[in-house]
Amino acid sequence: MPKLLPVAEAQSRLLALARPLPVERVALAEAAGRWAATDITALRTQPYADLSAMDGYAIRFGDLPGPWRVIGESAAGRAFAGEAGPGDAVRIFTGAPLPTGTDTVLVQEEARREGDRVSLDGEGPAHLGRNVRRRGLDFSEGDPLVRAGDRLTPAALALLGTAGHGTVAVSRKVRVALAATGDELVPPGAPIGEAQLPETNRLMLAAQLAGLPVELIDLGILPDRQDALEAAFRAVDADLLVTSGGASVGDHDLVQPALKAVGATIDFWRVALRPGKPMMAGRLGETLVLGLPGNPVSAFVTTLLFVRPVVAALSGAGDPMPRTRPAVLGEPLPASGDRSDYLRAEQRDGRVFATTIQDSSMLRTLARATCLIVRARGAPPAQIGDSVEILDVA
Numbered sequence: 001m002p003k004l005l006p007v008a009e010a011q012s013r014l015l016a017l018a019r020p021l022p023v024e025r026v027a028l029a030e031a032a033g034r035w036a037a038t039d040i041t042a043l044r045t046q047p048y049a050d051l052s053a054m055d056g057y058a059i060r061f062g063d064l065p066g067p068w069r070v071i072g073e074s075a076a077g078r079a080f081a082g083e084a085g086p087g088d089a090v091r092i093f094t095g096a097p098l099p100t101g102t103d104t105v106l107v108q109e110e111a112r113r114e115g116d117r118v119s120l121d122g123e124g125p126a127h128l129g130r131n132v133r134r135r136g137l138d139f140s141e142g143d144p145l146v147r148a149g150d151r152l153t154p155a156a157l158a159l160l161g162t163a164g165h166g167t168v169a170v171s172r173k174v175r176v177a178l179a180a181t182g183d184e185l186v187p188p189g190a191p192i193g194e195a196q197l198p199e200t201n202r203l204m205l206a207a208q209l210a211g212l213p214v215e216l217i218d219l220g221i222l223p224d225r226q227d228a229l230e231a232a233f234r235a236v237d238a239d240l241l242v243t244s245g246g247a248s249v250g251d252h253d254l255v256q257p258a259l260k261a262v263g264a265t266i267d268f269w270r271v272a273l274r275p276g277k278p279m280m281a282g283r284l285g286e287t288l289v290l291g292l293p294g295n296p297v298s299a300f301v302t303t304l305l306f307v308r309p310v311v312a313a314l315s316g317a318g319d320p321m322p323r324t325r326p327a328v329l330g331e332p333l334p335a336s337g338d339r340s341d342y343l344r345a346e347q348r349d350g351r352v353f354a355t356t357i358q359d360s361s362m363l364r365t366l367a368r369a370t371c372l373i374v375r376a377r378g379a380p381p382a383q384i385g386d387s388v389e390i391l392d393v394a
Contacts (some may be wrong), residue, residue: 004272007305007340011321013268014281014306017288018313021171021239028161031152031367034170034314043164047291049097054131057089057111057118058102061128066106067119073106074099089118092175098132105131139163149318155162171316176209177238177287178202179219181229181255182294199344200363201244202297208303212311229258233284239314240320241287242307245294247280255291256280265291272377274339275360276302288314295360299370301342304391324374324389333382336375342347344369345390352390370394 005013020087023037042189052058052074058283060067068089074080076095082102084090092098092105110122116266125131133289140213145163152168160168160246186192206216222232224246233241246255256266264284271279275298280291290307292299312320330351333343344355344365354373355365371390375382382388 001122004270004277004339005268005324006272010268010271010273010281010307011278011306013289013311015313017267017281017283018310019286019288020316021174021314022159023169023170023316024172024173025167027167028165030171031157031168032154033211034152035172036146036152036314037169037316038146038148039097039144040160040165040168040198042139042141042143042145045136045140047133047161049135051133052092052094052096052098052105052131053103054107055093056105056131058092058098058106059089059104059106060084060086061104061125061130063087064124065120065353070113070116070118072099088274089179103130103132107131114389147318149316151207151317166172172315173213173215173304174240174311174314175217175238176214176240176242176311177217177219177362178205178221178237179232179241179243180294181222181224181243183224185221185245189292193341200321201294201296204296204300205242205303205307207299208308209311212308214311224254226254226258226261229254233258233264234262236284236287236288240286240307240310242303243290244292244299247278247291247293259284259289259291271302272339273301273305274337274341275358276305276342276378277339279306281306282364293360296363297344297360300366301338302392304372304393305342319368322391324391326387327371327373327390329382329386329388331384331385333375333388335372335381336377336379340364340377341373341375342371342377342391343375345371345373347371347390 042187071088072080074096075093079352080090080099084099104125110124111118112121140167145159152208153311161170180199184197186196188198217238222229239261243255246253264282266282269280278293279302282289294304309320330353347370374389374391
C-alpha cells in the first residue's frame with residue numbers, strides 16, 4: 001500500500017500535472033468566470049474629460065457668491081460648445097463635460113434660478129473642483145487593469161468594457177469527462193431494485209463545476225467489467241477525466257487496472273484525508289485523470305479540493321486553490337488522528353457546529369451543511385470558542 005499523501009502535497013502534485021490549455025479570444029459577454037490569459041491595460045481614459053458629478057450649474061469657483069448669467073446647457077452626450085466667461089453659468093447634468101472656463105459645479109439644490117439668472121441659495125461649493133469628476137479619475141490610457149491569471153468577475157468585465165476592450169484572451173474551456181462505475185447503479189428516477197442505488201455523483205459533480213469554464217462530457221454509468229472500462233477510457237477525448245467509484249484496490253475496483261491497461265500512469269493514490277482517502281490522480285496521454293471515491297460525501301469533498309482547483313489551473317487561474325477562513329467553534333471536537341478531517345458543519349449565531357454523524361454516505365447532512373470544518377492531521381482536541389478554519393460550501 002502506498003503511504004497516505006498529505007492533502008497539500010497531493011494538491012501540489014496534481015497541479016504540476018496540469019498543462020496549460022490553448023488561448024482563445026472571446027467576447028466580454030462570453031468571458032464571465034474565466035481567467036485572463038494576459039495582462040490587460042486601458043485603451044482609453046475614464047472619465048475622458050472633467051465631468052459633473054451632480055445636476056446643477058457649472059461655474060467658476062472664483063465667481064462665488066454669484067449671481068451668474070445662464071448661457072447654455074451641457075448634458076451627457078451633448079456638451080456645451082461655447083466658453084464660459086466671468087459671471088457665466090452653464091446648466092449641467094450628471095455625467096456631462098464641464099464647459100471650458102468653468103471649474104466647479106453648484107448643485108441645483110443650492111441654486112435659485114429666475115429666467116437666465118442664477119443666485120446662491122445655500123452654502124454653495126466648499127472648494128474649487130467641488131462636484132467634479134476629474135479626467136482620468138478612474139484610469140488613464142495605458143494603466144494596468146487586469147493581470148494574467150485574474151478571475152474575470154462581473155466588475156472586471158465592466159471595467160474592461162469601459163476601458164475600450166470588446167474581447168479578452170482566455171484559455172479555452174476545459175473538456176471534462178464524467179463517469180460513474182458500479183453494477184449497482186441506475187440513473188436517478190429510473191426503476192430501482194432492492195440491491196440497486198441511484199447514481200447521483202455525476203449530477204453533483206456537474207453542479208459543483210457550474211460557473212467554471214468547462215464543457216462536460218457525460219460517459220454515463222460504466223459496469224464493473226475491465227473490458228468495458230478499458231474501451232470507455234481508450235475512447236476518451238477530454239482534458240480531464242473524472243471517475244467516481246472503483247478507484248481503490250478491492251476485487252471490484254477496476255478503474256486503476258483498466259487505466260493502466262490502456263497506458264495511463266498513476267501519479268498518486270491514497271490521500272491523508274477524511275473523507276476521500278482512496279483518491280487517485282494520473283495521466284492518460286494528454287488527459288489528466290482523477291479517480292474519486294464512490295461515497296457521495298467523499299466525492300463532494302475531493303471535488304472541492306482537487307477537481308475544481310485543477311479545472312481552474314487548466315483555465316489559467318493565478319491562484320486556483322480553495323481558501324479557508326476562520327470561524328469560532330460552537331462545540332468541542334476530538335483530535336483529528338492521522339488524516340486531515342473535513343467535517344460537515346453548519347453556522348448558527350456566529351459559531352460553527354459540526355454534524356453529529358460524519359459517515360461519508362450521508363447526503364442529508366451534506367445538503368444541510370454550509371461549510372466544512374478543516375482539521376489538520378494530528379490536530380489536538382478543540383474546545384468551544386476556539387478558532388477553526390472552515391471551507392464554505394453553500
